Amino acid sequence: MGHYVSRYYITEVDRFPDTIYCHHAVMGEKFIPEHEHKKGQFLYTEGGVVYLNTPQQSYFLPARHYIWIPAGVRHSIHPSTPKVIMRNLYFPVSACDDVFFSKTAIYPVDNLLMELMMFTNRWNGNIRPEEESRYSIAKAFKMLLPELGRGALPLALPYPGDSRLVKIVEYLDEHVADNIGFKHVADHFGVSERSLARLFQKDLNMSFIQYFTILRMLKGLKLLLDDKLSINEVASKVGYSSLPTFSNTFTKIIGVRPSEYVKHRGLWYK
Incomplete structure:
Protein backbone atom coordinates (compact mmCIF):
# COMPACT_ATOMS: atom_id res chain seq x y z
CA MET A 1 0.00 0.00 0.00
CA GLY A 2 1.32 3.45 -0.92
CA HIS A 3 2.04 6.49 1.25
CA TYR A 4 0.76 10.05 1.19
CA VAL A 5 4.19 11.61 0.75
CA SER A 6 3.49 12.11 -2.97
CA ARG A 7 1.04 14.90 -1.99
CA TYR A 8 -1.36 13.50 -4.58
CA TYR A 9 -4.19 15.36 -2.81
CA ILE A 10 -2.74 18.63 -4.11
CA THR A 11 -1.45 17.59 -7.53
CA GLU A 12 -3.74 14.82 -8.80
CA VAL A 13 -7.28 14.89 -7.42
CA ASP A 14 -8.48 17.82 -9.55
CA ARG A 15 -6.31 17.19 -12.61
CA PHE A 16 -9.29 15.82 -14.57
CA PRO A 17 -12.62 17.43 -13.55
CA ASP A 18 -14.88 14.58 -14.68
CA THR A 19 -13.07 11.65 -13.02
CA ILE A 20 -13.70 9.97 -9.68
CA TYR A 21 -10.38 9.76 -7.86
CA CYS A 22 -9.68 6.80 -5.57
CA HIS A 23 -6.78 6.54 -3.14
CA HIS A 24 -6.04 4.01 -0.38
CA ALA A 25 -2.73 4.54 1.45
CA VAL A 26 -0.85 4.56 4.71
CA MET A 27 -0.69 8.18 5.82
CA GLY A 28 3.11 8.33 6.07
CA GLU A 29 2.99 11.92 7.37
CA LYS A 30 2.33 13.51 10.75
CA PHE A 31 -0.31 15.74 9.19
CA ILE A 32 -1.73 16.88 5.86
CA PRO A 33 -1.57 20.69 5.63
CA GLU A 34 -4.58 22.85 4.86
CA HIS A 35 -5.87 22.48 1.30
CA GLU A 36 -9.13 22.13 -0.63
CA HIS A 37 -10.53 20.22 -3.61
CA LYS A 38 -12.93 20.98 -6.45
CA LYS A 39 -14.39 17.53 -5.77
CA GLY A 40 -16.28 16.26 -2.74
CA GLN A 41 -14.32 13.87 -0.52
CA PHE A 42 -15.31 10.67 1.27
CA LEU A 43 -12.70 9.89 3.94
CA TYR A 44 -12.46 6.75 6.09
CA THR A 45 -9.50 5.84 8.29
CA GLU A 46 -8.08 2.75 9.99
CA GLY A 47 -5.37 2.36 12.62
CA GLY A 48 -5.79 5.46 14.74
CA VAL A 49 -7.88 8.48 15.64
CA VAL A 50 -7.91 11.36 13.15
CA TYR A 51 -8.66 15.03 13.71
CA LEU A 52 -9.79 17.14 10.77
CA ASN A 53 -9.80 20.91 11.07
CA THR A 54 -11.69 23.43 8.96
CA PRO A 55 -11.64 27.21 9.47
CA GLN A 56 -14.84 26.87 11.53
CA GLN A 57 -14.63 23.57 13.42
CA SER A 58 -12.48 20.73 14.68
CA TYR A 59 -13.81 17.27 13.76
CA PHE A 60 -12.99 14.00 15.48
CA LEU A 61 -13.06 10.95 13.20
CA PRO A 62 -13.13 7.67 15.16
CA ALA A 63 -13.11 4.08 13.99
CA ARG A 64 -16.03 2.79 11.94
CA HIS A 65 -17.07 6.30 10.86
CA TYR A 66 -16.41 8.41 7.77
CA ILE A 67 -16.44 12.12 7.10
CA TRP A 68 -17.90 13.79 4.01
CA ILE A 69 -16.02 16.98 3.01
CA PRO A 70 -17.82 19.10 0.41
CA ALA A 71 -15.95 20.61 -2.53
CA GLY A 72 -14.25 23.89 -1.70
CA VAL A 73 -13.99 23.32 2.06
CA ARG A 74 -10.46 24.05 3.28
CA HIS A 75 -9.23 21.42 5.72
CA SER A 76 -6.15 19.93 7.34
CA ILE A 77 -5.82 16.35 8.62
CA HIS A 78 -4.06 15.34 11.85
CA PRO A 79 -3.81 11.60 12.65
CA SER A 80 -2.76 10.14 15.99
CA THR A 81 -0.02 8.24 14.11
CA PRO A 82 1.48 8.34 10.57
CA LYS A 83 0.59 4.65 10.32
CA VAL A 84 -3.11 5.45 9.88
CA ILE A 85 -4.57 4.04 6.65
CA MET A 86 -6.62 6.60 4.73
CA ARG A 87 -9.32 5.45 2.31
CA ASN A 88 -10.53 8.24 0.01
CA LEU A 89 -12.95 8.68 -2.86
CA TYR A 90 -13.23 12.09 -4.53
CA PHE A 91 -16.35 12.83 -6.57
CA PRO A 92 -17.10 15.59 -9.11
CA VAL A 93 -19.84 18.01 -8.10
CA SER A 94 -23.13 17.52 -9.93
CA ALA A 95 -25.98 20.00 -10.33
CA CYS A 96 -28.41 17.32 -9.11
CA ASP A 97 -26.44 16.45 -5.97
CA ASP A 98 -28.48 15.85 -2.81
CA VAL A 99 -28.21 18.52 -0.09
CA PHE A 100 -26.33 15.84 1.87
CA PHE A 101 -23.22 16.62 -0.20
CA SER A 102 -23.16 20.30 0.80
CA LYS A 103 -22.45 19.68 4.50
CA THR A 104 -19.30 18.56 6.30
CA ALA A 105 -20.40 15.81 8.64
CA ILE A 106 -19.44 12.47 10.21
CA TYR A 107 -21.52 9.30 9.80
CA PRO A 108 -21.26 5.70 11.00
CA VAL A 109 -20.23 3.05 8.46
CA ASP A 110 -22.58 0.07 8.20
CA ASN A 111 -21.68 -3.35 6.80
CA LEU A 112 -22.94 -2.58 3.28
CA LEU A 113 -20.87 0.59 3.00
CA MET A 114 -17.85 -1.22 4.44
CA GLU A 115 -18.10 -3.96 1.81
CA LEU A 116 -18.42 -1.45 -1.03
CA MET A 117 -15.55 0.64 0.28
CA MET A 118 -13.25 -2.36 0.59
CA PHE A 119 -14.21 -3.36 -2.96
CA THR A 120 -12.67 -0.07 -4.13
CA ASN A 121 -9.40 -1.01 -2.42
CA ARG A 122 -8.29 -2.57 -5.71
CA TRP A 123 -8.41 0.84 -7.41
CA ASN A 124 -6.04 3.77 -7.16
CA GLY A 125 -6.04 6.96 -9.19
CA ASN A 126 -8.52 8.31 -11.70
CA ILE A 127 -11.64 6.38 -12.64
CA ARG A 128 -12.80 7.80 -15.98
CA PRO A 129 -16.42 7.92 -17.23
CA GLU A 130 -15.48 5.74 -20.21
CA GLU A 131 -14.43 2.98 -17.80
CA GLU A 132 -18.09 2.13 -17.56
CA SER A 133 -18.01 -0.72 -15.04
CA ARG A 134 -15.69 0.86 -12.46
CA TYR A 135 -17.17 4.34 -12.89
CA SER A 136 -20.73 3.07 -12.42
CA ILE A 137 -19.79 1.21 -9.24
CA ALA A 138 -17.99 4.26 -7.81
CA LYS A 139 -20.87 6.57 -8.75
CA ALA A 140 -23.37 4.17 -7.14
CA PHE A 141 -21.24 4.32 -3.97
CA LYS A 142 -21.73 8.10 -3.90
CA MET A 143 -25.47 7.86 -4.57
CA LEU A 144 -25.89 5.49 -1.61
CA LEU A 145 -24.37 7.91 0.91
CA PRO A 146 -27.49 10.08 1.42
CA GLU A 147 -29.62 6.95 1.76
CA LEU A 148 -27.34 5.35 4.36
CA GLY A 149 -26.18 8.52 6.11
CA ARG A 150 -29.37 9.53 7.88
CA GLY A 151 -27.76 10.18 11.25
CA ALA A 152 -24.90 12.67 11.21
CA LEU A 153 -23.11 12.58 14.56
CA PRO A 154 -22.02 15.70 16.47
CA LEU A 155 -18.34 14.68 16.53
CA ALA A 156 -17.15 18.25 16.10
CA LEU A 157 -16.66 21.33 18.21
CA PRO A 158 -16.72 24.89 16.85
CA TYR A 159 -13.89 27.31 17.48
Whole structure:
Protein backbone atom coordinates (compact mmCIF):
# COMPACT_ATOMS: atom_id res chain seq x y z
CA MET A 1 0.00 0.00 0.00
CA GLY A 2 1.32 3.45 -0.92
CA HIS A 3 2.04 6.49 1.25
CA TYR A 4 0.76 10.05 1.19
CA VAL A 5 4.19 11.61 0.75
CA SER A 6 3.49 12.11 -2.97
CA ARG A 7 1.04 14.90 -1.99
CA TYR A 8 -1.36 13.50 -4.58
CA TYR A 9 -4.19 15.36 -2.81
CA ILE A 10 -2.74 18.63 -4.11
CA THR A 11 -1.45 17.59 -7.53
CA GLU A 12 -3.74 14.82 -8.80
CA VAL A 13 -7.28 14.89 -7.42
CA ASP A 14 -8.48 17.82 -9.55
CA ARG A 15 -6.31 17.19 -12.61
CA PHE A 16 -9.29 15.82 -14.57
CA PRO A 17 -12.62 17.43 -13.55
CA ASP A 18 -14.88 14.58 -14.68
CA THR A 19 -13.07 11.65 -13.02
CA ILE A 20 -13.70 9.97 -9.68
CA TYR A 21 -10.38 9.76 -7.86
CA CYS A 22 -9.68 6.80 -5.57
CA HIS A 23 -6.78 6.54 -3.14
CA HIS A 24 -6.04 4.01 -0.38
CA ALA A 25 -2.73 4.54 1.45
CA VAL A 26 -0.85 4.56 4.71
CA MET A 27 -0.69 8.18 5.82
CA GLY A 28 3.11 8.33 6.07
CA GLU A 29 2.99 11.92 7.37
CA LYS A 30 2.33 13.51 10.75
CA PHE A 31 -0.31 15.74 9.19
CA ILE A 32 -1.73 16.88 5.86
CA PRO A 33 -1.57 20.69 5.63
CA GLU A 34 -4.58 22.85 4.86
CA HIS A 35 -5.87 22.48 1.30
CA GLU A 36 -9.13 22.13 -0.63
CA HIS A 37 -10.53 20.22 -3.61
CA LYS A 38 -12.93 20.98 -6.45
CA LYS A 39 -14.39 17.53 -5.77
CA GLY A 40 -16.28 16.26 -2.74
CA GLN A 41 -14.32 13.87 -0.52
CA PHE A 42 -15.31 10.67 1.27
CA LEU A 43 -12.70 9.89 3.94
CA TYR A 44 -12.46 6.75 6.09
CA THR A 45 -9.50 5.84 8.29
CA GLU A 46 -8.08 2.75 9.99
CA GLY A 47 -5.37 2.36 12.62
CA GLY A 48 -5.79 5.46 14.74
CA VAL A 49 -7.88 8.48 15.64
CA VAL A 50 -7.91 11.36 13.15
CA TYR A 51 -8.66 15.03 13.71
CA LEU A 52 -9.79 17.14 10.77
CA ASN A 53 -9.80 20.91 11.07
CA THR A 54 -11.69 23.43 8.96
CA PRO A 55 -11.64 27.21 9.47
CA GLN A 56 -14.84 26.87 11.53
CA GLN A 57 -14.63 23.57 13.42
CA SER A 58 -12.48 20.73 14.68
CA TYR A 59 -13.81 17.27 13.76
CA PHE A 60 -12.99 14.00 15.48
CA LEU A 61 -13.06 10.95 13.20
CA PRO A 62 -13.13 7.67 15.16
CA ALA A 63 -13.11 4.08 13.99
CA ARG A 64 -16.03 2.79 11.94
CA HIS A 65 -17.07 6.30 10.86
CA TYR A 66 -16.41 8.41 7.77
CA ILE A 67 -16.44 12.12 7.10
CA TRP A 68 -17.90 13.79 4.01
CA ILE A 69 -16.02 16.98 3.01
CA PRO A 70 -17.82 19.10 0.41
CA ALA A 71 -15.95 20.61 -2.53
CA GLY A 72 -14.25 23.89 -1.70
CA VAL A 73 -13.99 23.32 2.06
CA ARG A 74 -10.46 24.05 3.28
CA HIS A 75 -9.23 21.42 5.72
CA SER A 76 -6.15 19.93 7.34
CA ILE A 77 -5.82 16.35 8.62
CA HIS A 78 -4.06 15.34 11.85
CA PRO A 79 -3.81 11.60 12.65
CA SER A 80 -2.76 10.14 15.99
CA THR A 81 -0.02 8.24 14.11
CA PRO A 82 1.48 8.34 10.57
CA LYS A 83 0.59 4.65 10.32
CA VAL A 84 -3.11 5.45 9.88
CA ILE A 85 -4.57 4.04 6.65
CA MET A 86 -6.62 6.60 4.73
CA ARG A 87 -9.32 5.45 2.31
CA ASN A 88 -10.53 8.24 0.01
CA LEU A 89 -12.95 8.68 -2.86
CA TYR A 90 -13.23 12.09 -4.53
CA PHE A 91 -16.35 12.83 -6.57
CA PRO A 92 -17.10 15.59 -9.11
CA VAL A 93 -19.84 18.01 -8.10
CA SER A 94 -23.13 17.52 -9.93
CA ALA A 95 -25.98 20.00 -10.33
CA CYS A 96 -28.41 17.32 -9.11
CA ASP A 97 -26.44 16.45 -5.97
CA ASP A 98 -28.48 15.85 -2.81
CA VAL A 99 -28.21 18.52 -0.09
CA PHE A 100 -26.33 15.84 1.87
CA PHE A 101 -23.22 16.62 -0.20
CA SER A 102 -23.16 20.30 0.80
CA LYS A 103 -22.45 19.68 4.50
CA THR A 104 -19.30 18.56 6.30
CA ALA A 105 -20.40 15.81 8.64
CA ILE A 106 -19.44 12.47 10.21
CA TYR A 107 -21.52 9.30 9.80
CA PRO A 108 -21.26 5.70 11.00
CA VAL A 109 -20.23 3.05 8.46
CA ASP A 110 -22.58 0.07 8.20
CA ASN A 111 -21.68 -3.35 6.80
CA LEU A 112 -22.94 -2.58 3.28
CA LEU A 113 -20.87 0.59 3.00
CA MET A 114 -17.85 -1.22 4.44
CA GLU A 115 -18.10 -3.96 1.81
CA LEU A 116 -18.42 -1.45 -1.03
CA MET A 117 -15.55 0.64 0.28
CA MET A 118 -13.25 -2.36 0.59
CA PHE A 119 -14.21 -3.36 -2.96
CA THR A 120 -12.67 -0.07 -4.13
CA ASN A 121 -9.40 -1.01 -2.42
CA ARG A 122 -8.29 -2.57 -5.71
CA TRP A 123 -8.41 0.84 -7.41
CA ASN A 124 -6.04 3.77 -7.16
CA GLY A 125 -6.04 6.96 -9.19
CA ASN A 126 -8.52 8.31 -11.70
CA ILE A 127 -11.64 6.38 -12.64
CA ARG A 128 -12.80 7.80 -15.98
CA PRO A 129 -16.42 7.92 -17.23
CA GLU A 130 -15.48 5.74 -20.21
CA GLU A 131 -14.43 2.98 -17.80
CA GLU A 132 -18.09 2.13 -17.56
CA SER A 133 -18.01 -0.72 -15.04
CA ARG A 134 -15.69 0.86 -12.46
CA TYR A 135 -17.17 4.34 -12.89
CA SER A 136 -20.73 3.07 -12.42
CA ILE A 137 -19.79 1.21 -9.24
CA ALA A 138 -17.99 4.26 -7.81
CA LYS A 139 -20.87 6.57 -8.75
CA ALA A 140 -23.37 4.17 -7.14
CA PHE A 141 -21.24 4.32 -3.97
CA LYS A 142 -21.73 8.10 -3.90
CA MET A 143 -25.47 7.86 -4.57
CA LEU A 144 -25.89 5.49 -1.61
CA LEU A 145 -24.37 7.91 0.91
CA PRO A 146 -27.49 10.08 1.42
CA GLU A 147 -29.62 6.95 1.76
CA LEU A 148 -27.34 5.35 4.36
CA GLY A 149 -26.18 8.52 6.11
CA ARG A 150 -29.37 9.53 7.88
CA GLY A 151 -27.76 10.18 11.25
CA ALA A 152 -24.90 12.67 11.21
CA LEU A 153 -23.11 12.58 14.56
CA PRO A 154 -22.02 15.70 16.47
CA LEU A 155 -18.34 14.68 16.53
CA ALA A 156 -17.15 18.25 16.10
CA LEU A 157 -16.66 21.33 18.21
CA PRO A 158 -16.72 24.89 16.85
CA TYR A 159 -13.89 27.31 17.48
CA PRO A 160 -14.85 30.23 19.76
CA GLY A 161 -14.37 33.69 18.34
CA ASP A 162 -14.93 35.69 21.52
CA SER A 163 -11.69 36.04 23.53
CA ARG A 164 -13.56 35.45 26.80
CA LEU A 165 -14.97 32.18 25.48
CA VAL A 166 -11.54 31.03 24.28
CA LYS A 167 -10.33 31.07 27.88
CA ILE A 168 -13.51 29.39 29.12
CA VAL A 169 -13.32 26.45 26.69
CA GLU A 170 -9.62 26.05 27.48
CA TYR A 171 -10.60 25.81 31.14
CA LEU A 172 -13.23 23.18 30.31
CA ASP A 173 -10.69 21.20 28.32
CA GLU A 174 -8.36 21.15 31.33
CA HIS A 175 -11.13 20.14 33.76
CA VAL A 176 -13.11 17.42 31.94
CA ALA A 177 -12.47 15.07 34.87
CA ASP A 178 -13.73 17.51 37.49
CA ASN A 179 -17.23 17.87 38.87
CA ILE A 180 -17.78 21.41 37.64
CA GLY A 181 -21.05 22.86 36.45
CA PHE A 182 -22.44 25.93 34.76
CA LYS A 183 -22.62 28.04 37.94
CA HIS A 184 -19.06 27.12 38.91
CA VAL A 185 -17.71 28.25 35.53
CA ALA A 186 -19.71 31.49 35.60
CA ASP A 187 -18.43 32.30 39.11
CA HIS A 188 -14.85 31.34 38.22
CA PHE A 189 -14.78 33.79 35.31
CA GLY A 190 -16.79 36.50 37.04
CA VAL A 191 -19.74 36.57 34.66
CA SER A 192 -23.43 36.09 35.28
CA GLU A 193 -25.03 32.78 34.35
CA ARG A 194 -27.29 34.62 31.92
CA SER A 195 -24.33 36.27 30.17
CA LEU A 196 -22.45 32.97 29.97
CA ALA A 197 -25.47 31.22 28.45
CA ARG A 198 -25.81 33.97 25.83
CA LEU A 199 -22.09 33.80 25.06
CA PHE A 200 -22.19 30.09 24.28
CA GLN A 201 -25.36 30.32 22.23
CA LYS A 202 -24.29 33.38 20.25
CA ASP A 203 -20.68 32.38 19.55
CA LEU A 204 -20.88 28.57 19.35
CA ASN A 205 -24.56 28.07 18.53
CA MET A 206 -24.91 25.53 21.32
CA SER A 207 -25.50 25.56 25.05
CA PHE A 208 -22.83 25.19 27.72
CA ILE A 209 -24.02 21.68 28.59
CA GLN A 210 -24.05 20.61 24.93
CA TYR A 211 -20.49 21.82 24.43
CA PHE A 212 -19.13 20.33 27.65
CA THR A 213 -20.88 16.99 27.08
CA ILE A 214 -19.55 16.61 23.53
CA LEU A 215 -16.07 17.64 24.72
CA ARG A 216 -16.17 14.98 27.43
CA MET A 217 -17.35 12.28 25.02
CA LEU A 218 -14.66 13.11 22.45
CA LYS A 219 -12.03 13.02 25.18
CA GLY A 220 -13.48 9.72 26.36
CA LEU A 221 -13.39 8.26 22.88
CA LYS A 222 -9.74 9.19 22.48
CA LEU A 223 -8.87 7.59 25.84
CA LEU A 224 -10.80 4.47 24.89
CA LEU A 225 -9.10 4.10 21.51
CA ASP A 226 -5.63 5.62 21.84
CA ASP A 227 -4.85 4.84 25.48
CA LYS A 228 -6.74 1.51 25.56
CA LEU A 229 -8.25 2.30 28.97
CA SER A 230 -11.18 0.38 30.42
CA ILE A 231 -14.67 1.91 30.22
CA ASN A 232 -14.65 2.49 33.99
CA GLU A 233 -11.34 4.33 33.81
CA VAL A 234 -12.49 6.46 30.89
CA ALA A 235 -15.77 7.38 32.60
CA SER A 236 -13.86 8.58 35.66
CA LYS A 237 -11.33 10.55 33.62
CA VAL A 238 -14.08 12.55 31.87
CA GLY A 239 -16.04 13.34 35.03
CA TYR A 240 -18.65 10.58 35.26
CA SER A 241 -19.10 8.69 38.56
CA SER A 242 -21.97 6.67 37.08
CA LEU A 243 -20.93 4.12 34.45
CA PRO A 244 -24.49 3.71 33.03
CA THR A 245 -24.83 7.49 32.64
CA PHE A 246 -21.49 7.69 30.83
CA SER A 247 -22.35 4.72 28.63
CA ASN A 248 -25.76 6.09 27.67
CA THR A 249 -24.38 9.57 26.94
CA PHE A 250 -21.51 8.10 24.90
CA THR A 251 -23.93 6.01 22.85
CA LYS A 252 -26.21 8.97 22.17
CA ILE A 253 -23.36 11.17 20.91
CA ILE A 254 -20.93 8.69 19.33
CA GLY A 255 -23.59 6.35 17.93
CA VAL A 256 -21.99 3.16 19.29
CA ARG A 257 -21.89 1.81 22.84
CA PRO A 258 -18.43 2.08 24.47
CA SER A 259 -18.49 -1.70 25.01
CA GLU A 260 -18.62 -2.12 21.22
CA TYR A 261 -15.42 -0.08 20.85
CA VAL A 262 -13.71 -2.17 23.52
CA LYS A 263 -14.91 -5.34 21.80
CA HIS A 264 -13.79 -4.37 18.31
CA ARG A 265 -10.91 -1.92 18.76
CA GLY A 266 -8.40 -4.72 18.23
CA LEU A 267 -9.92 -5.34 14.80
CA TRP A 268 -10.34 -1.66 13.88
CA TYR A 269 -6.88 -0.63 15.11
CA LYS A 270 -4.50 -3.33 13.92
